Amino acid sequence: MILLQNIILNIIAAAAAIMFFSCRNDLRDIQSLTNVSDLPVIQVHNAEIVNSDSGYIKMVLKAPLLNRYEHKEDPYLEFPEGVEIKFYSHDYVVTSALTANYSKFDEKKKIWESKGNVVAVNMKNEKLETEYLIWDQNLKQIYTDHFVKMTYADGIIYGDGLRANEDMTRWTVLNPRGIISIDE
Secondary structure, eight states, X not given: OHHHHHHHXXXXXXXXXXXXXXXXXXXXXXXXXXXXXXXXXXXXXXXXXXXXXXXXEEEEEEEEEEEEEOSSSSOEEEETTOEEEEEEOTTSOEEEEEEESEEEEXXXXXXXXEEEEEEEEETTOOEEEEEEEEEETTTTEEEESSOEEEEETTEEEEESOEEEETTSSSEEESSOEEEOOOOO
């Protein structure tokens, strides 16, 4: 009986030793899980931002969720559940619009990055569809090197990239293919 108790105690001691040595916590892992600097400083549900100049509405942005991160070297706004942006003329006519499943705005660099079902429409009702788009406000350009579908009055062009001014009134599809109408 004593021999059986010693065997049981040895098994319990061995199991405890294995559990003790296998359950180390790495300080970096703990900090990454509890680091509040990785959390947004502001979180807004059903956000609506109106940008105006001299009493005229220039832009209206709507998003189900807006997260603002200020603690990083590059503060940014994140729209993880999608975004809808409309741009307006002085007489409150929509001049262009953009929707995407995800967007991020780098506040220092003034660069928008949009991903997933990105659709941009200009005032001529020309429609760009892609999975990834950059809008550089400093350069006043939008661009992508991803697959694009550009629908316009004379047809549809497919390509592997796009360069355009920020209101998409002048655009170029890179590596175009598709049916293109040419006036004589």
